[in-house]
Amino acid sequence: MSVQVAEEKSIEKTGRVYIWEIPVRLTHWTNVACIIILSFTGYYIGNPYISVSPREFYGTYFMGLMRFIHMATAYIFVGSLVVRTYWAFIGGNQWASWRALVPFFTPEGRGKLLNTILYYFFLRRHPPTTLGHNALAGFTYGFIVLLYFTQVLTGFALYGQSDPGGLWWNLTSWLFIFVSNQMVRLIHHLVMWLLIAFAVHHVYSAWLVDTEEANGLMSSIFSGWKFIVPESSESKAKQKVSHQQPDKPGEK
Amino acid sequence: MKITSTKESSTLADLLTKKGVSRRDFLKFCSAMTATLALPVNYFERVVKAVEQTKKPVLVWLEFQDCAGNTESLLRASTPSISEVVLDVLSVDYHETIMSAAGRQAEEALAMATAEPGSYLVVVEGSIPTKDRGVYCTIGGRTALDIAQEICGNAMATITCGTCSAYGGIPAAAPNPTGAIGVAEAVPxxxxxxxxxxxxxxxxLTATVVHFLTFGQLPLTDNFGRPLFAYGSRIHDDCERRAHFDAGQFVEAWGDEAHRAGWCLYKMGCKGPATSHNCPVTRWNDQTNWPIGAGHGCVGCSEPNFWDTMTPIYRRLPNVPGLSVEWTADQVGMVVAGAVAGGFALHGLGSFIRNRVEPIERTEVEVGEE
Known part of the structure; x- marks a missing residue:
């Protein structure tokens, strides 16, 4: 409790708060790099748009190379997911917690979810004030995490087929009892497009909220720090006033 | 479990000698079987001993809703040649397509061969229709389902030949008008x-029987009841064109230079990466060739529901369910990603207009709301 009070005092002084810890930022950027690499190599594996002539300089192992990069990156991606999952359940702070991904479990979360949706439909001037993920973003990330795990499962199931009786085959071959082999490929392929669509939305929404709310959202994923809205740089005059009134209720 | 016949007492070795099959040809057959079963080479002697001491196992061949394609495949067997298979190695007492008996005589032959429960093997070809009480396939007035339940139910073991009897196959393809199913599902x-x-x-088929003769049990199977020696690895991983795949050398159109050069058929919709079978190794028609060797992609025929799940045959990915067949997965994906981008571009425009109409007043932020 005393830690929280100290934190709040620090926020009041500086107007900023440390939200995203190093593992959160590290896994975020690892995921970005992995998704880009996996999408390009994966699209090539699904539809090899470059057909290699044996005389060309990049040799005679182009698909092999693409597959190697895809598989190696997949392992890194899984490693990143493991770290982030640990951080969501055990290691991380309140904003990194898995609870942020399921805002609909609490009445307050449901209210914020609705208000954020209203904000996106121009029916509300500002989104609800939030320090971590806003409710709608958290909900979206929960869905995205499901897509991640879908990609990992379908990807390793397809990969495991080349080594029957091996580790991945043993862990994943049950999938083909329920879903046909080709359907697993289709799912793996379509989810890639959903993740690309998500990336478009993600960057746009971050930019939107960053510019409209001036809370340092964009830079927070580099630095970890966010600014709380009433003390943002664009209301310095107001800030001075608020300093003269230290008894103002906590601005969380 | 030693296989004995009610009618024959001479061993297979005697029969083969009588038929004039040389010892050398017999050993060649046994070594081919040992190799097909992926047994270590020191099992060779055991296979030879088991096969030559076997008394003719009784085998009945049931044909249901099918095209007789598996019978055709059997008739084109060369090791052992058809006469050896049918007349010597296996005592096929009932086979609708190739037996000389007909009508009542044929049904009597079946009744005699299967008189003693647990004494015979059954090979089933063709799916079993179940809709409308199974009327879509009847033999001698009995439905396929009825016959299968009796004959397979009393057999030592049932070997399903072909995708129809294994999983329903082409008759079971959507919309499956006859309610066709495989034997394992029909006779649980x-x-x-x-x-x-x-x-x-x-x-x-021959190797499965030889395994049964040698070890007294059926070979180990995978999740779909298929023997691992034959279905344990993917076509893609044993394919003679695999090097072209790894190199990134693909056929782009039928008859193009790459096709004539024997490059990889992946982009032509080859389902080798999705199919487990030993076709590249055992090949067909006296080990002459196989589909990919002849320049056509694999259609995945040994996978359950292949007619519904492996199509379109000449495309890499299946159609997206619920959409017209003209849509490929990539087109769908691009539309989804494009729609999201377009939607947010419009939203951005909306935000811009709103900020003009109603500029942001930072001081008006509702702080206390949370």
């Missing part, structure tokens, strides 16, 4: 091994 609880394929490879 029996000992059954699936040899799917369209048609099955007769080498695998």
């Amino acid at each position: 609880g029996i000992t059954v091994i699936n040899l799917p394929g369209c048609p099955m490879n007769v080498t695998n």
Whole structure:
């Protein structure tokens, strides 16, 4: 409790708060790099748009190379997911917690979810004030995490087929009892497009909220720090006033 | 479990000698079987001993809703040649397509061969229709389902030949008008091994029987009841064109230079990466060739529901369910990603207009709301 009070005092002084810890930022950027690499190599594996002539300089192992990069990156991606999952359940702070991904479990979360949706439909001037993920973003990330795990499962199931009786085959071959082999490929392929669509939305929404709310959202994923809205740089005059009134209720 | 016949007492070795099959040819056959079963070379002697001491096992061949393609595959067997298979190695007492008896005589032959429960093997070809009480396939006035339940139910073991008897196959393709199913589903609880394929490879049938003769049990199977020796690895991983795949050398159109050069058929919709079968190794028609060797992609015929799940045959990915067949997965994906981008571009425009109409007043932020 005393830690929280100290934190709040620090926020009041500086107007900023440390939200995203190093593992959160590290896994975020690892995921970005992995998704880009996996999408390009994966699209090539699904539809090899470059057909290699044996005389060309990049040799005679182009698909092999693409597959190697895809598989190696997949392992890194899984490693990143493991770290982030640990951080969501055990290691991380309140904003990194898995609870942020399921805002609909609490009445307050449901209210914020609705208000954020209203904000996106121009029916509300500002989104609800939030320090971590806003409710709608958290909900979206929960869905995205499901897509991640879908990609990992379908990807390793397809990969495991080349080594029957091996580790991945043993862990994943049950999938083909329920879903046909080709359907697993289709799912793996379509989810890639959903993740690309998500990336478009993600960057746009971050930019939107960053510019409209001036809370340092964009830079927070580099630095970890966010600014709380009433003390943002664009209301310095107001800030001075608020300093003269230290008894103002906590601005969380 | 030693196989004995009610009618024959001489061993297979005697029969083969009588038929004039040389010892050398017999050993060649046994070594081919040992290799097909992926047994270590020191099992060779055991296979020879088991096969030559076997008394003719009684085998009945049931044909249901099918095209007789597996029978055709059997008739084109060369090791052992058809006469050896049918007349010597296996005592096929009932086979609708190739037996000389007909009508009542044929049904009597079946009744005699299967008189003693647990004394015979059954090979089933063709799916079993179940809709409308199974009227879509009847033999001698009895439905296929009825016959299968009796004959397979009393057999030592049932070997399903071809995808139809294993999983329903082409008759079971959507919308499955006859309610066709495979034997294992139609007669639950029996000992059954699936040899799917369209048609099955007769080498695998013979090897399965030889395994049964040698070890007294059926070979180990995978999740779909298929023996691992024949369906344990993917076509893609044993393919003679695999090097072209790894190199990134693909056929782009039928008859193009790459096709004539024997490059990889991946972009032409080859389902080798999705199909487990030993076609590249055992091949067909006296080990002459196989589909990919002849320049056509694999259609995945040995996988359950292949007609519904492996199509379109000439495309890499299936159609997206619920959409017209003209849509490919990539087109759908691009539309989804494009729609999201377009939607947010409009939203951005909306935000811009709103900020003009109603500029942001930072001081008006509702702080206390949370």
